[in-house]
Amino acid sequence: MLAFPNVYFAKLTPRGQFTNMAAVTKEVKMMMDPNVDPFATPDPANAGEVPASLGAKDIFDLDRVQLLNAYTCTECGRCTDECPANITGKKLSPRRIMMATRDRLEEVGANINKNGSYVDDGIYLLKDHITTEELWACTTCNACVEACPIGIDPLSIIMEMRRYLVLENSAAPSELNATMGNIENNGAPWPYNQMDRLNWANEL
Numbered sequence: 001m002l003a004f005p006n007v008y009f010a011k012l013t014p015r016g017q018f019t020n021m022a023a024v025t026k027e028v029k030m031m032m033d034p035n036v037d038p039f040a041t042p043d044p045a046n047a048g049e050v051p052a053s054l055g056a057k058d059i060f061d062l063d064r065v066q067l068l069n070a071y072t073c074t075e076c077g078r079c080t081d082e083c084p085a086n087i088t089g090k091k092l093s094p095r096r097i098m099m100a101t102r103d104r105l106e107e108v109g110a111n112i113n114k115n116g117s118y119v120d121d122g123i124y125l126l127k128d129h130i131t132t133e134e135l136w137a138c139t140t141c142n143a144c145v146e147a148c149p150i151g152i153d154p155l156s157i158i159m160e161m162r163r164y165l166v167l168e169n170s171a172a173p174s175e176l177n178a179t180m181g182n183i184e185n186n187g188a189p190w191p192y193n194q195m196d197r198l199n200w201a202n203e204l
């Protein structure tokens with residue numbers, strides 16, 4: 001039955017289009033604006049404001065459509081059959097990502113039923129239910145999204161959890177950190193100074 005609302009709320013934007021994070025976009029715009037004073041006194045209206053967490057560590061950080069996705073999954077396995085990471089033997093199954101999210105939802109539901117409201121159980125979707133190895137095995141190809149007959153998007157959950165790892169834990173794989181550092185310093189993913197970029201042409 002949940003397939004009907006799930007298809008209704010399915011993503012209609014192009015598959016490869018990711019959402020920008022408003023907080024990060026704001027920081028980048030400030031960095032690029034020469035008129036912004038980085039040492040300005042913060043607006044007193046925002047004093048004491050706790051910055052929102054970036055990415056997703058637990059189901060509380062996922063949106064309602066992602067949670068609906070988890071309850072809607074029929075566990076048919078079409079997504080995992082198409083997943084190139086799974087086919088090449090990596091420890092990733094988009095079907096299991098949806099099942100693990102639903103398991104965590106059930107766990108939190110039982111916690112609320114028992115205590116009246118949620119009491120921190122020290123368990124999180126990230127690491128306790130879904131490992132970082134699974135998250136980084138994903139190639140973000142969208143094959144699982146394409147394959148799902150009822151519009152479920154396992155990749156959006158994977159991306160939110162990766163965002164948490166990178167932005168909150170600074171825990172990106174070393175290869176990715178090196179690439180991002182090179183882009184920041186050299187304007188390209190390679191570890192060469194911009195002045196040396198055409199050196200290869202002199203070797204011909």
Ligand code: SF4
Binds near residue numbers: 086094137138141
């Ligand atoms: S987006 Fe990730 S999880 Fe989905 S099929 Fe591609 S590699 Fe597998």
Ligand code: SF4
Binds near residue numbers: 074075149
């Ligand atoms: S294809 Fe869709 S319904 Fe089937 S297991 Fe994957 S996410 Fe669930």
